[in-house]
Amino acid sequence: MRVEDGFQPTPFVEGNAYTSDPVLPGLLKRILPDRIFAEVEPDLTRFGGEVVTSIRAISExxxxxxxxxxxxxGQRVDRLETSEVWKELxxxxxxxxxxGIFYERKYGEFSRVYGFAKLHMLVGDSQVVDCPLSMTDGCARVIELVGTPDMRRDILPRLTSRDPSFAFTSGQWMTERPGGSDVSFTETTATPTGNAKDAMWPEYVLDGFKWFSSAxxxxxxxxxxxxxDIKDGSRALSLFLVPLRLPIVPDPTMPPSSPITNGIYTHRLKNKIGTQIVxxxxxxxxxxxxxLLGNFNQGVKNILPVLNITRVHSAISGTGHLRKCLEIAVSYSRVRAIRSGTQLLKDNPLHVAQLASIxxxxxxxxxxxxxxIVLMGKAETGTSSAEEGHLLRILTAVAKGFTAEKACxxxxxxxxxxxxxxxxEEVGIGRSIRDALVEKIWEGTISVLAMDLVRTAQDPVTFAAFASWGTRIIDSCPSDLKASLEKPLQLLQTGIRDIQAIYRGTDRMAPLVPRPALLLLGYIASSAFLLEHAIWSWSTNNAERETDVEVFRRWVIEGGMVAVMQDVHIARGSTKERLTTNTAIVYGVKL
Incomplete structure (x- = not known):
């Protein structure tokens, strides 16, 4: 039989990345002021169409x-050549x-929401171009906060520019061979040159080896x-702005300088499972x-804004890839016929149940x-309360870790x-799986983030703010809605109490608790946000009100929270014997 003969599969067609999204339009309508929503939605609709047409065509x-x-x-040149598509993306x-949207701040505290909404739609067709853009975002924020006036004048406008011929991107070099995520073992040294033009460009020379430099x-x-001194660990680190070529601000009338003009030599490109275009x-x-960026020997403190920003970008990478793959699955269900062509997948209850779970x-x-992201926008524009500041501190780590775990x-x-x-491969889900997997590692694994939260809990006010926030959302539930949500609300309140107990005495925390505790935080926080949305939808008589309420109910009862609460219970009761048995299970019993 010729390929043209016989049954012909019906191609599926994805919808606009914005208007076909089951979440984003309604979410933005709630969190954005009416004026801003009315102003940005046409642009989001326009961009949502371009993502699945012209931008996807470029990306492929x-x-x-x-x-x-x-x-x-035989001359060292270290010529790195990237795809023209990478440059175009x-x-x-x-x-x-x-x-740029983040720093133009046309919409004040909501500028972050607007910019990340565009990125959320783009991620699945971007070839992970947000990797350098996230670090560019972080670098811009650091210069905005602790850069010298000359840096803010000469570098910041390039990091936030909309003009591709003028714009800079930034990398982030932390990871070294001895320590991985533990920067206390950093080997790279910095020595002052005494050749600074003035105090606005405090100049050093760096010597060392960076094992993982993306973009x-x-x-x-x-x-x-x-x-x-190395014995002082991370307390003896400083943060630096490094030009990859000299001069740091290029002369537009001259050809690009050599890649090795600043003593940076590329040992090898990484051969990665995914993110292969990066x-x-x-x-x-x-x-x-x-x-030098910021104060001497305060590098860890000064690089925190970069980490916080890139962790939020990481969370959006997870949601963005899932957005695309869910849309592919739903679109396919509308055209794929089963049972000798008598039923579409969209009409098969078992199949629809699986799609509903995703x-x-x-x-x-x-x-x-x-x-x-809403909390981040408030913090950057100085409009957040003390409680919201504490909440952001927790949720930055939780959103990154929990999203990576669940999205994959x-x-x-x-x-x-x-x-x-x-x-x-042609369908596109495979690449999203490979690219999204890195979010479980980049900017901290769940275990690294979990221990970060344990350190955060040393200030008891932080987790008290989390509990107060979650309880306030529960208490705001209208009585007529609360009556129908008795079980999930009780379960959510129990989870909040468990979190308070877990983080109340971190010095006595059992060693196996931090990881499941982070996942429980993820369930509680996502449930609270879903409840907040359901209350809004119910109170405004939104067309999706019944669906929004049911989403909250199912997520709390059926989404996995109960199992994680049990994991926390087991971890809190773990004994030395369990730890020994874990070792035996993994490594065997030494005779």
Whole structure:
């Protein structure tokens, strides 16, 4: 039989990335003031159409980067060549205002929401271009906070520009071979040169090795380096702005300078499971010029804004990939016929139940991510309360870790709803799975984030603020709605009490508790945001009110919270014998 003969599968067509989204339009309508929502929605609708048409067409032509370390004459050149598609995708983002929208602040505290809404739609078709953009965002914020006046004049406008010919991107160099996420073992050293033009460009030279540098094609990077004794660990680190080529501000009339003009040598490109279009490398720094950012020996403190911002970008990466894959699964269900062509998948109850389960995760994660983004916007514009500041401190880590954990599993489920078709590269789910997996590692694994929360809990006010926030949302539930949600509300309140007990005495916390405790925080926070939305929907008589209420109910009762509460209970009661048995299970019994 010829391929043209016989049964012909019906291609599915995805809808507009904004208007077909089951979550984003309603969520934005609630959290944005009416005037701002009316102003930005046409742009979001326009952009949602471009994502699945012109931008996707660009993205599908991307190829991995290549590195030429030596030329024909044996001269070191370290020529990194990225795909023209990679450059065009960055240009698209610049023109769309990512990250410019965040710093123009046309919409004040809601500028973050607007910009991240665009990024949320773009992620699945961006070839992970948000990797350099997230670090660019973080670098811009650090310069805004602790940069010198000259840095704010010469570098900040480039990091936030909408003009691709003028804009800079930034990297972030923290990871080194001895420590991974533990920067206290940083080997890279910084030495003052005494050659600074003036106090506005405090100049040092860096020597060391950065084992994992994403977006190596960027113009600048922020980097940690040792400015004190290694025995002082992370307390002897400072933060630096590093030009990848000299001069830091290029002359537009001159050709680009050599990649090794600043003593930065590319040892090798990383061969990664996913994010294959992102140029990630191992770098040697040899007398590399760099400029001090912020106070001496306060590098960890000064780089925190970068970490907080990139962790929120990481959460949006998870929701964005899930958005695309869920839309593919739903679109396919509308055209794929089963039972000898007598029934579409969309009319099969078992299939729709699976899609509903995936959608439940998507809704919860999206509300969690944007709830955190709202708090970030308030913090950056000075409009947040003390309680909201404490809440942001917790949710930045929770949103990043919880979204990465839950989104990856949901992506796999979305793939299975297409059967064998879902396993095909052309469909696009496979690449999203590979690219999203890195979010479980980048900017901290769940275990790293969990221990960060334990340190946060040393200030008891922080988790008291979390409990107060969650309880206040529960108490705001109208009586007629509360009567129908008795079980999930009780369960949510129990979870809040458990969290208070868990983090009340961190010095006595059992060693296995931090990880399940973070996941419980993720369930509680996402549930609270879903409840907040359901209350709004119910009170405004929104057309989706019944659905929004049911989403909250199912997420609390059926979404996995009960199982995680049990995991926490087991972890809190773990004994030394359990720890010993864990070792035996993993490594065997030594005879």
């Amino acid at each position: 032509r991307a190829t991995p980067p290549t590195l030429t370390q030596y030329d024909h004459w 960055k240009a698209v983002c610049f023109r769309e205002g990512i990250p 190596t094609d960027s113009n600048v990077s922020v980097a940690l380096a040792r400015t004190g 140029p990630t490398a191992e770098l040697s720094l040899e007398s590399t010029k760099a400029y 959608s439940l995760v998507y809704r919860a994660l999206t509300h969690l991510a944007f709830g955190t 599993t949901a992506l796999e489920e979305a793939m299975t709803t297409l059967g064998g078709m879902g396993y095909m």
